Amino acid sequence: MKKLKEAKEIQKAIVNKKKLPKKFRIDNELIEIEYSFRTKLEELSDEEAIELLKASLINGREGFFCLKSSKDLTLEEALKIYRRKDSIEKIFHSLKNEIQIKPLRVWSDDSIYGAIILGFIAQLFISLMRYEFEDLKHRSTKFIKKSLKNLTLTVNFLKNGVKQYIFANFDKINSLFVTRMSEIS
Structure with a gap:
């Protein structure tokens, strides 16, 4: 969901022809950057975007853990x-x-x-x-x-x-x- 939110922020900046939000930019006067972004959000629905992200992020090693205790805890x-x-x-x-x-x-x-x-x-x-x-x-x-x-x-x-x-x-x-x-x- 975090990656989808980031992609939507970038897409919104592209559509509105605005600068990228500061967290996606390098803010240094000594560095010149030319960049272009294209998101896949124009061609995908939210559900398809989430499925694409799941396919790239879920690799079977996410795992879980179990906490055992002799005490009755929430x-x-x-x-x-x-x-x-x-x-x-x-x-x-x-x-x-x-x-x-x-x-x-x-x-x-x-x-x-x-x-x-x-x-x-x-x-x-x-x-x-x-x-x-x-x-x-x-x-x-x-x-x-x-x-x-x-x-x-x-x-x-x-x-x-x-x-x-x-x-x-x-x-x-x-x-x-x-x-x-x-x-x-």
Whole structure:
């Protein structure tokens, strides 16, 4: 239905001799584009268009899933719990693969708790950075971590007791952070 709606929007623009809706265009002054569109909607009814789309989109791999529970839950409750579980699994995946907490199976309980707490603090810090900086909203945790890891700080203790801070190894990501920190102090 989404593809049919998009085709109808394009067809309407063609019939009315108007520009395409913005979401179908590249909006960049440095790029020149010449394009032409022709939809099949002139020759097809809505039902035929839907059948054509089904034939191209349905490949037999769409599948389904079944949630089983020992509790008596409604469909909505079961799906909500499943999605919550999925988000927790993604957090642990990120802790292991992006934050890179080492395998926990041979550690003492206190070491495991400490590593998980530090991992969650790192995740929280990166999430707060994504919240604070628009440029980082869709940036991978791995790249943010790498950028912060490359940032270096040298502290010179001068004879008069004053500290001199020297930052090095700037890039686009860690520059955002350093700039904000200097604004705060």
